[in-house]
Amino acid sequence: MSAKEVDSLLSVGWSGGRTPKACIFGLGLIGGSWAGALYKRGWHVSAVEQDPESLQQALNCGWIQEGWTELPVEIDVDLVIAALPLHQMNDSLDCMMGYLKSGCIVTDVGSIKTEISLKSPGFAQRGIYFIGGHPMAGSERSGFTAAESELFRGYPYVLTPDEDCPSQVVDKLKVLLEGLGAKVIMRNAAKHDREVAMISHIPHMLAVALTLAARDVSDQGLSALELAGRSFRDLTRIADSSSAMWREILVKNGPAILEGLKYWQKRIDELEEFVRNGNREGIGGAFNQACLVRESLFKNDLVEN
Helix, strand or coil, rough: HHHHHHHHHHHHHHHHCCCCEEEEEEEHHHHHHHHHHHHCCCCCEEEEEHHHHHHHHHCCCCCCCEEEECCCEEEECCCEEEEHHHHHHHHHHHHHHHEEEECEEEEEEECCCCHHCCCCCCHHHCEEEEEEEEECCCCCCHHHHHCCCCCCCEEEEEEECCCCCCCCHHHHHHCCCCCCCCCCEECCCHHHHHHHHHHHHHEEEHHHHHHHHHHHHCCCEEEEEEHHHHHHHHHHHHHHHCHHHHHHHHHCCCCHHHHHHHHHHHHHHHHHHHCCCHHHHHHHHHHHHHHHHHHHHHHHHHHHC
């Protein structure tokens, strides 16, 4: 497909026929960060946000140029980012379909992709391209005040397009994200959900479990938490994350999480056995292997940055 043919599929902002326009649904941490990132790169940014205070904050700092607490009559933009809580995502995507013009690209930021990928055919029937997305960047903080215009820089950003979505259209979003400093990774929806269970969802569970376990070992009013230094604080930082968000994630991605926990439990059992038997060689070998895995992770970061 030629560049001219691709341009004919997409709205004019993607080909430089006008200042590119985006509309963001939800101005929390991720949606707000998208707003700042796009505004700083010359996009005209609007937003739909039910919280008037967040909307006003975004207007005051100039990251959006217009906004609404309810859907306007029409949304004529080139890119829509659905940055909504998981429990609102399905209904919101269904609702917005009738307000968008053909040639628009729609992407979400949810951490579970299999269910949301089913929306792609409905958008395609209207000449709109849905590309699932998941930024592997964030914070234990939430809300627009936590947003950062460079939040995605240096971090993986997963795209999970439907196989029927033209690759040239996907490339438009990919190039945009790379311009924001993100490292774009392509996955199908099911594989994404399996892998993110281990990389993101289970670590949050472990942080919560470790925090509660440290409290549980308190004895006669003396809390083990009084001894907490950097390692404990770093390991449990993400336990401060939104409980409302994480209860949805853990339930919706339950099967993949339970499968991932089998791998984790196997490694814990192995380490437990080494400790029980005083197996210094086994303990040392496990630490050395983990060190090599971590070194490869940061080596890749250095190469790509």
